[in-house]
Amino acid sequence: MQDKFNELKSILAEVHDLNRASSVLGWDQNTYMPRGGAEARGNQLGTLGKISHQMFTAEKVGKLLDELKDAFPSESDEAAMIRVTRRDYDKATLVPSEFVVEQAQVTTAAHEGWMEARQKSDFSIFEPHLAKVLDLTKRYIEFFPKADHPYDTLFDNFEPGMKTAEVQAIFAELRKKQVRLLQAIAEKKQVDDSFLHKKYPEAKQKVFGEKVITAFGFNPNVNRQDKAPHPFCTSFGINDVRITTRYNEKFLNTAIFGSMHETGHALYDGGFHPSMERTPLANGASLGVHESQSRMWENLVGRSFAFWEHFYPELQKTFPTQLGNVKLGAFYKGINKVEPSLIRVEADEATYNMHIMLRLEIEIAMVEGSVALKDLPALWNSKMKEYLGVTPPNDALGVLQDIHWSFGGIGYFSTYSLGNLISAQLWEKINSEITDLSDQIRNGKFDALLGWLRANVHVHGCKYEPQELVQKVTGSKIDPAPYLRYLETKFSDIYGL
Amino acid sequence: MQDKFNELKSILAEVHDLNRASSVLGWDQNTYMPRGGAEARGNQLGTLGKISHQMFTAEKVGKLLDELKDAFPSESDEAAMIRVTRRDYDKATLVPSEFVVEQAQVTTAAHEGWMEARQKSDFSIFEPHLAKVLDLTKRYIEFFPKADHPYDTLFDNFEPGMKTAEVQAIFAELRKKQVRLLQAIAEKKQVDDSFLHKKYPEAKQKVFGEKVITAFGFNPNVNRQDKAPHPFCTSFGINDVRITTRYNEKFLNTAIFGSMHETGHALYDGGFHPSMERTPLANGASLGVHESQSRMWENLVGRSFAFWEHFYPELQKTFPTQLGNVKLGAFYKGINKVEPSLIRVEADEATYNMHIMLRLEIEIAMVEGSVALKDLPALWNSKMKEYLGVTPPNDALGVLQDIHWSFGGIGYFSTYSLGNLISAQLWEKINSEITDLSDQIRNGKFDALLGWLRANVHVHGCKYEPQELVQKVTGSKIDPAPYLRYLETKFSDIYGL
Numbered sequence: 005m006q007d008k009f010n011e012l013k014s015i016l017a018e019v020h021d022l023n024r025a026s027s028v029l030g031w032d033q034n035t036y037m038p039r040g041g042a043e044a045r046g047n048q049l050g051t052l053g054k055i056s057h058q059m060f061t062a063e064k065v066g067k068l069l070d071e072l073k074d075a076f077p078s079e080s081d082e083a084a085m086i087r088v089t090r091r092d093y094d095k096a097t098l099v100p101s102e103f104v105v106e107q108a109q110v111t112t113a114a115h116e117g118w119m120e121a122r123q124k125s126d127f128s129i130f131e132p133h134l135a136k137v138l139d140l141t142k143r144y145i146e147f148f149p150k151a152d153h154p155y156d157t158l159f160d161n162f163e164p165g166m167k168t169a170e171v172q173a174i175f176a177e178l179r180k181k182q183v184r185l186l187q188a189i190a191e192k193k194q195v196d197d198s199f200l201h202k203k204y205p206e207a208k209q210k211v212f213g214e215k216v217i218t219a220f221g222f223n224p225n226v227n228r229q230d231k232a233p234h235p236f237c238t239s240f241g242i243n244d245v246r247i248t249t250r251y252n253e254k255f256l257n258t259a260i261f262g263s264m265h266e267t268g269h270a271l272y273d274g275g276f277h278p279s280m281e282r283t284p285l286a287n288g289a290s291l292g293v294h295e296s297q298s299r300m301w302e303n304l305v306g307r308s309f310a311f312w313e314h315f316y317p318e319l320q321k322t323f324p325t326q327l328g329n330v331k332l333g334a335f336y337k338g339i340n341k342v343e344p345s346l347i348r349v350e351a352d353e354a355t356y357n358m359h360i361m362l363r364l365e366i367e368i369a370m371v372e373g374s375v376a377l378k379d380l381p382a383l384w385n386s387k388m389k390e391y392l393g394v395t396p397p398n399d400a401l402g403v404l405q406d407i408h409w410s411f412g413g414i415g416y417f418s419t420y421s422l423g424n425l426i427s428a429q430l431w432e433k434i435n436s437e438i439t440d441l442s443d444q445i446r447n448g449k450f451d452a453l454l455g456w457l458r459a460n461v462h463v464h465g466c467k468y469e470p471q472e473l474v475q476k477v478t479g480s481k482i483d484p485a486p487y488l489r490y491l492e493t494k495f496s497d498i499y500g501l
Numbered sequence: 502m503q504d505k506f507n508e509l510k511s512i513l514a515e516v517h518d519l520n521r522a523s524s525v526l527g528w529d530q531n532t533y534m535p536r537g538g539a540e541a542r543g544n545q546l547g548t549l550g551k552i553s554h555q556m557f558t559a560e561k562v563g564k565l566l567d568e569l570k571d572a573f574p575s576e577s578d579e580a581a582m583i584r585v586t587r588r589d590y591d592k593a594t595l596v597p598s599e600f601v602v603e604q605a606q607v608t609t610a611a612h613e614g615w616m617e618a619r620q621k622s623d624f625s626i627f628e629p630h631l632a633k634v635l636d637l638t639k640r641y642i643e644f645f646p647k648a649d650h651p652y653d654t655l656f657d658n659f660e661p662g663m664k665t666a667e668v669q670a671i672f673a674e675l676r677k678k679q680v681r682l683l684q685a686i687a688e689k690k691q692v693d694d695s696f697l698h699k700k701y702p703e704a705k706q707k708v709f710g711e712k713v714i715t716a717f718g719f720n721p722n723v724n725r726q727d728k729a730p731h732p733f734c735t736s737f738g739i740n741d742v743r744i745t746t747r748y749n750e751k752f753l754n755t756a757i758f759g760s761m762h763e764t765g766h767a768l769y770d771g772g773f774h775p776s777m778e779r780t781p782l783a784n785g786a787s788l789g790v791h792e793s794q795s796r797m798w799e800n801l802v803g804r805s806f807a808f809w810e811h812f813y814p815e816l817q818k819t820f821p822t823q824l825g826n827v828k829l830g831a832f833y834k835g836i837n838k839v840e841p842s843l844i845r846v847e848a849d850e851a852t853y854n855m856h857i858m859l860r861l862e863i864e865i866a867m868v869e870g871s872v873a874l875k876d877l878p879a880l881w882n883s884k885m886k887e888y889l890g891v892t893p894p895n896d897a898l899g900v901l902q903d904i905h906w907s908f909g910g911i912g913y914f915s916t917y918s919l920g921n922l923i924s925a926q927l928w929e930k931i932n933s934e935i936t937d938l939s940d941q942i943r944n945g946k947f948d949a950l951l952g953w954l955r956a957n958v959h960v961h962g963c964k965y966e967p968q969e970l971v972q973k974v975t976g977s978k979i980d981p982a983p984y985l986r987y988l989e990t991k992f993s994d995i996y997g998l
Binding site for chain 1: 740
């Protein structure tokens with residue numbers, strides 16, 4: 005059996021190499037590639053993707069998986085690798101390749117349609133495309149064994165093993181309390197954040213950002229940071245993980261918190277057990293767990309008072325004319341300003357989840373067929389009013405703002421919020437074990453925190469499903485209570501609730 | 502037949518994609534990759550190389566080549582593609598894969614041995630490794646049909662279709678006259694180039710270098726320049742060709758002439774006919790022809806008086822303290838200083854070929870078995886004395902200076918000199934057709950030159966073998982006379998011969 009396992013492993017290692025090579029090509033495409041390179045790059049990525057898919061979906065792989073089904077103790081890495089591969093193999097082989105081709109055609113057109121619709125702020129342009137995407141989505145679901153809810157099949161692609169009913173239950177509890185919190189904040193005097201919108205030269209932002217992420221554990225021997233139009237994290241191996249950063253000279257938050265966020269992802273990707281290199285276990289447990297790491301470094305660490313007690317003097321020294329007269333307390337309030345807004349990606353910690361819940365509810369309704377697509381703009385706007393108290397003046401600022409549906413990405417919005425919840429849940433656990441964590445942060449020390457995350461979360465790669473991992477690490481499944489406690493404590497202080 | 506041709510072409514397109522993807526990974530490895538990424542990168546490159554080799558050497562490809570042998574008129578691009586593919590296919594399939602594995606092991610050890618030997622300046626450490634490399638080389642030759650001379654089989658890998666006897670005849674003529682020229686120069690007063698060794702800050706070198714190569718035709722829409730420890734040119738497609746540059750703050754020539762040189766390669770790689778994209782024709786005709794392009798832009802253009810009439814004022818403005826008091830004439834002489842030296846890579850235009858001829862003669866003797874390896878240091882030193890009038894004080898500065906033999910790269914040194922010869926031969930032809938070329942260069946105009954090269958050389962890719970191409974473009978095969986005329990005219994002027 006060990007021979008068969010090694011045979012499987014060596015096929016998977018080569019598939020892994022091809023996928024990482026694609027990641028290198030994608031990174032270059034988003035950072036340094038001259039414009040003229042686009043067509044050739046498309047061909048190269050297409051060929052790599054095709055070969056990787058052929059190698060992975062070969063009958064040989066299925067046969068080895070069958071033979072190895074019960075070959076190893078269920079707790080072993082070997083068994084986990086076989087489980088994860090089986091899951092991916094089924095997903096890759098149950099969907100016929102003609103369907104994948106059709107999907108690519110439909111979503112390419114839908115993406116064009118979405119861009120035009122958003123530009124003209126006219127949902128009716130996108131509606132027929134969305135209808136086709138939704139039809140494809142329903143047909144996709146049909147390829148898989150019947151689940152409790154059709155949305156389960158989609159959601160499982162991002163949160164393996166989790167059910168729609170679970171996330172609905174979690175969000176139901178979250179929504180009620182978070183809406184109440186937002187209402188309480190809305191009644192208070194707004195904080196000032198005008199100083200964040202002064203002119204902040206990019207080069208100085210870069211130097212300061214590097215100091216922060218280096219303190220977090222970002223390490224030039226195994227990491228790089230480059231500039232790109234969209235921030236992202238990408239991994240070419242456990243010892244080569246890179247992030248990109250977008251700079252906005254008119255808003256200090258963009259690059260600084262963006263870098264912290266991507267560093268959170270990068271530390272996770274660099275923390276898998278070395279034996280997982282070139283195996284399917286060298287991945288995060290789920291998008292939600294991955295997001296818990298980025299949100300933790302960005303928000304629980306980076307937007308904390310203790311953090312800025314250490315770093316604010318340095319920031320003031322970097323930007324003396326912009327921040328010389330802004331006191332630490334005022335700065336802390338400014339970067340944590342709560343303001344219900346129309347655009348998800350610009351939302352603060354207290355309002356962000358509301359954007360997500362709205363989208364999840366609409367997506368489920370679409371998949372169930374309980375809403376007509378033509379009614380989406382009105383549904384969107386009414387939920388925005390209900391959850392956030394604001395009404396989009398047009399479709400571009402409403403239902404058309406996100407790219408996801410245009411590429412068929414139905415099923416993963418909720419992972420963003422699950423990341424928030426998991427981050428706070430881990431945070432409570434960490435603080436119970438590293439009792440002086442605040443003091444450490446106040447002194448610019450993050451190694452105990454990173455060590456804890458490495459030992460309890462990162463090292464496992466995707467050996468465990470997300471709920472299993474959270475249960476194992478914190479003692480309970482994903483639970484919104486810690487995040488609500490965190491928000492309430494933090495914003496009671498800032499807004500004097 | 503068109504169907505079969507299309508089938509072949511689509512296999513070759515995917516092989517091409519994989520090879521270009523490897524180039525992207527190699528470029529990243531040499532420019533931006535964090536050190537920690539080396540192991541994963543090695544695996545990725547290994548996997549890409551293996552799959553590309555498997556796809557290319559598949560029986561299917563051989564069968565299609567047989568069937569398509571006479572399917573297209575011999576002058577057509579289709580026929581050329583089939584010929585080039587046949588040649589590469591035979592080279593790839595005649596050598597057993599176990600041999601390739603053995604070769605990799607031997608050369609890996611030989612590379613280590615060479616590094617240690619050079620560091621300790623002791624040829625005897627490298628000698629047993631070289632013996633193994635040479636043994637492999639002889640066995641490699643045996644895999645191929647018997648040629649006129651065993652060295653032909655090696656040489657053909659770099660200059661397709663060319664014979665050892667041809668290059669020997671060319672070099673015989675060259676050697677006599679070039680030695681005489683060097684002796685004449687040695688009797689004259691040496692020119693001063695001390696100003697080239699002042700401190701030249703990298704950032705300013707970069708800005709000036711970009712102006713020069715942009716004027717040559719280097720275009721940010723399809724080209725990039727990055728910094729790397731070793732300068733090179735690499736192509737990811739006709740519209741994505743990149744160069745790297747090494748800066749030396751204590752020697753002005755390194756980066757400036759290095760950038761011009763690599764730009765020459767890049768313009769060639771970017772000039773293949775668009776229909777050749779993703780085909781085996783999207784390559785230079787040979788290493789020698791490729792080198793003719795880099796040498797032309799570096800030397801015939803970049804080291805000409807006319808060029809500096811245009812660019813020297815700009816250079817002086819860039820480096821006023823370093824060059825403010827150096828007159829154009831003195832600068833021109835300085836950058837063209839002739840000085841027999843021990844190290845090939847630092848050699849000037851008038852001495853460079855001597856280094857190459859020495860190596861070619863020694864390589865042929867090794868392959869023929871007419872020299873004992875233990876005698877190489879003495880043979881090397883005596884030839885250095887004879888051709889250049891200098892004697893290496895030790896092996897590190899003599900027979901151990903080049904990396905090539907350690908990786909089995911026997912057969913391609915002469916392509917460097919062939920590049921010089923071809924460049925001058927093309928240059929005479931160009932000047933007969935663009936009669937005011939000097940004036941254009943004097944005015945910083947290079948588009949007619951580039952246009953000529955594109956139309957007469959670049960556009961053909963590797964459709965023609967090197968001798969065929971040179972014949973077609975200049976009316977005669979590779980001929981040392983134009984280069985000798987060029988050297989004599991130029992250095993007679995500079996040294997007052």
